Amino acid sequence: MAKFKMHILVCGGTGCTASKSQEIADRLKSNLLDKGLENEVQVILTGCFGFCEKGPIVKIMPDNTFYTEVKPEDAQEIIEEHIIKGRKVTRLLYTDPDKKEHVADAKHMGFYKKQLRIALRNCGFIDPENIGEYIACDGYAAVAKCLTEMTPEQVINEIKLSGLRGRGGGGFPTGMKWEIASKNHADQKYVVCNADEGDPGAFMDRSILEGDPHSIIEAMTINGYAIGATKGLVYIRAEYPLAIHRLQVAIAQAREYGVLGNNLFGTDFSFDIELRYGAGAFVCGEETALIHSMEGKRGEPTFKPPFPAQSGYLQKPTNVNNVETYANIPIIILKGANWFNKIGTEKSKGTKVFALAGQINNVGLIEVPMGITLREVIYEIGGGIKGGRQFKAVQTGGPSGGCLTEKHLDTPIDYDNLIAAGSMMGSGGMVVMDETSCMVAIAKFYLEFTCEESCGKCSPCRIGNKRMLEILDKITKGNGTMEDLENLKNLAGVIKDTALCGLGQTSPNPILSTLTNFWDEYVEHVQDKKCRAGACKSLMQYVIDPNVCVGCTACARNCPVNAIQGEKKTPHTINLELCIKCGTCIEKCKFNAISIQ
Amino acid sequence: MAQIKSLKDLESLKNSVQEIIDTRVKGNKDGLVQIKVAMGTCGIAAGAKSIYNYFLEQVDAKKLDVVVYQTDCMGRCSEEPMVEVAFPDQEPVIYGNVDKAKVDEILDKLGK
Numbered sequence A: 001m002a003k004f005k006m007h008i009l010v011c012g013g014t015g016c017t018a019s020k021s022q023e024i025a026d027r028l029k030s031n032l033l034d035k036g037l038e039n040e041v042q043v044i045l046t047g048c049f050g051f052c053e054k055g056p057i058v059k060i061m062p063d064n065t066f067y068t069e070v071k072p073e074d075a076q077e078i079i080e081e082h083i084i085k086g087r088k089v090t091r092l093l094y095t096d097p098d099k100k101e102h103v104a105d106a107k108h109m110g111f112y113k114k115q116l117r118i119a120l121r122n123c124g125f126i127d128p129e130n131i132g133e134y135i136a137c138d139g140y141a142a143v144a145k146c147l148t149e150m151t152p153e154q155v156i157n158e159i160k161l162s163g164l165r166g167r168g169g170g171g172f173p174t175g176m177k178w179e180i181a182s183k184n185h186a187d188q189k190y191v192v193c194n195a196d197e198g199d200p201g202a203f204m205d206r207s208i209l210e211g212d213p214h215s216i217i218e219a220m221t222i223n224g225y226a227i228g229a230t231k232g233l234v235y236i237r238a239e240y241p242l243a244i245h246r247l248q249v250a251i252a253q254a255r256e257y258g259v260l261g262n263n264l265f266g267t268d269f270s271f272d273i274e275l276r277y278g279a280g281a282f283v284c285g286e287e288t289a290l291i292h293s294m295e296g297k298r299g300e301p302t303f304k305p306p307f308p309a310q311s312g313y314l315q316k317p318t319n320v321n322n323v324e325t326y327a328n329i330p331i332i333i334l335k336g337a338n339w340f341n342k343i344g345t346e347k348s349k350g351t352k353v354f355a356l357a358g359q360i361n362n363v364g365l366i367e368v369p370m371g372i373t374l375r376e377v378i379y380e381i382g383g384g385i386k387g388g389r390q391f392k393a394v395q396t397g398g399p400s401g402g403c404l405t406e407k408h409l410d411t412p413i414d415y416d417n418l419i420a421a422g423s424m425m426g427s428g429g430m431v432v433m434d435e436t437s438c439m440v441a442i443a444k445f446y447l448e449f450t451c452e453e454s455c456g457k458c459s460p461c462r463i464g465n466k467r468m469l470e471i472l473d474k475i476t477k478g479n480g481t482m483e484d485l486e487n488l489k490n491l492a493g494v495i496k497d498t499a500l501c502g503l504g505q506t507s508p509n510p511i512l513s514t515l516t517n518f519w520d521e522y523v524e525h526v527q528d529k530k531c532r533a534g535a536c537k538s539l540m541q542y543v544i545d546p547n548v549c550v551g552c553t554a555c556a557r558n559c560p561v562n563a564i565q566g567e568k569k570t571p572h573t574i575n576l577e578l579c580i581k582c583g584t585c586i587e588k589c590k591f592n593a594i595s596i597q
Numbered sequence B: 001m002a003q004i005k006s007l008k009d010l011e012s013l014k015n016s017v018q019e020i021i022d023t024r025v026k027g028n029k030d031g032l033v034q035i036k037v038a039m040g041t042c043g044i045a046a047g048a049k050s051i052y053n054y055f056l057e058q059v060d061a062k063k064l065d066v067v068v069y070q071t072d073c074m075g076r077c078s079e080e081p082m083v084e085v086a087f088p089d090q091e092p093v094i095y096g097n098v099d100k101a102k103v104d105e106i107l108d109k110l111g112k
Helices: A014-018 A021-034 A072-084 A131-136 A141-149 A152-162 A174-183 A204-211 A213-227 A241-257 A287-294 A323-335 A374-381 A415-420 A439-453 A459-476 A482-498 A502-506 A509-517 A519-528 A554-558 A584-588 B007-028 B041-045 B048-061 B100-110
Strands: A006-011 A041-046 A058-061 A065-067 A190-195 A231-237 A272-278 A318-322 A351-358 A364-369 A391-396 A402-404 A429-434 A542-544 A594-596 B033-038 B066-071 B083-086 B093-095
Touching (some): A014 A241, A058 B007, A141 A213, A141 A323, A152 A174, A174 A318, A204 A213, A213 A231, A213 A318, A213 A323, A231 A241, A241 A272, A272 A287, A318 A323, A351 A374, A364 A374, A439 A502, A439 A509, A459 A519, A482 A502, A542 A584, A554 A584, B048 B100, B083 B100
Parallel strands (some): A190 A231, A351 A429
Antiparallel strands (some): A058 A065, A542 A594, B083 B093
């Protein structure tokens, strides 16, 4: 088969798929067919490119042209102008917001310049449903090397030397975890991939599974060899249908090609993988709850020790690792631990994938070396705050993390620095907030989530979190007292110390960090009954400007609780005690005389 | 599909599939010699397409570290087919009236 001269890579991640990228790919193919170019130009659906704000993304190779916000209707123009005539479709190119000029290739974009894609190395580059493309990128060479040239101990030592730490949030040294499992003897051991990814807004693991599922299969096989496990399980949340599909295709292809199954690479090591589906419980991202869920029991955590590496699935030694942790394994084996441990900081080696979200210009998926500062991530990669507003805080670690403020902007990002700053790395969610975000409401939002997700087994989490939520609710409704704030702080501390598992132990983090960094805002809510961000509806007052109001009576006539008084043609007033803040008056006012303060 | 039963099997499979992604690998690599063939309407009318195809064939056959693109009309329509050759960090050179013999000459000189 003649080689394709040009490749059109269309992003097939969930985000772009929801914006019709599959249709874009189909239309590109049919246009190529019409022009008789189907054997010269290849169209493939790849994994996530990361620049989700500007999706759907279409990349043309080899000229490295990066098209953004592409629609299915653009397919014809791309084929006719770019593919046939070599003329780039300039209106689809990314425009640099500072220089106001088009940037044709990703290498020169602010979003990509400081990124280092290791875990995401193949996402946006290969067709995840084609094992041939993975193999062309050195796929399965790492596991072949382990099985034919290294002993299990050597594999473990290499991972230990690399300094890789768990990317699910715990940050436990991966090599050490594997060593513990290898030293525990049993007739059957297990390797489990934690693909539950429960943090709201996080999609690092989803993107890796959608874009490069074979890297996980390969890494799990390496893990199996290192510890002596012949069975692998992937616990993946059912809410990820595309990732599940890609993984199923990949597993089937791996078996077909003989890289999963019996006697791999002619050795006597056999390994196979099955999928297990999560049913939407955040707590099942915690490894013991996950294991119990797989055993068919209710997803509740149990005491550690014993750790899963000693006694896990079906009470056998089990390694549970996060998707992103696994994504790093094949390349560490191929390029060596000493290549990996040169990246990052002293105690946090390698890179981290973050899901950048919130009030930021470049929302999407990024991968950066450990040690990069928050300022670089937010202002250079993230493109700064939307609408030119002021940065207020950034939440890292999702519902288990805390808020970092302006004074932390120059902190190098790594596991230990984030903990010292009152937050944590977590699985990689990074939500940026500006002056329109109310920190009390944010704390309440995360606590509502953890309350909902609490399994209920231990009192500190089941009852304590509920009580904290009630206090926060009081405060946001304007009924809080200073005593409430004291109680909140004490309760948070107690829950942190006494909860059974990570969910309960970290659920007070958003509250503790906002209390520390935004104490004034809490006091304002309690003493002045004021919400400076304008987010807590109950604290807002609807006011008619007497200089603008012409007395048309439209608001008064429509107010469902008759809270507005005034004579015709004279300025009206709203009785704040009756006002239910429904907003009808604002809707009906044709003179913009009513505002929320 | 024959199963992979050894490291050798994997390596030979990799060699046979390498070219699937070669175009993408080259597109991402820095420091390659870039050859741009003008494919505006004038270029195509003058036979640029067969020059472009010949470049690709020869680059593959000789396994050169070169990436070949097509680009728009370069302006000097009377000298089509036009080809621009750019070494990394150097001013590009444009060749006019390029035919297969000239392609061979350009690629020969690249090796030196």
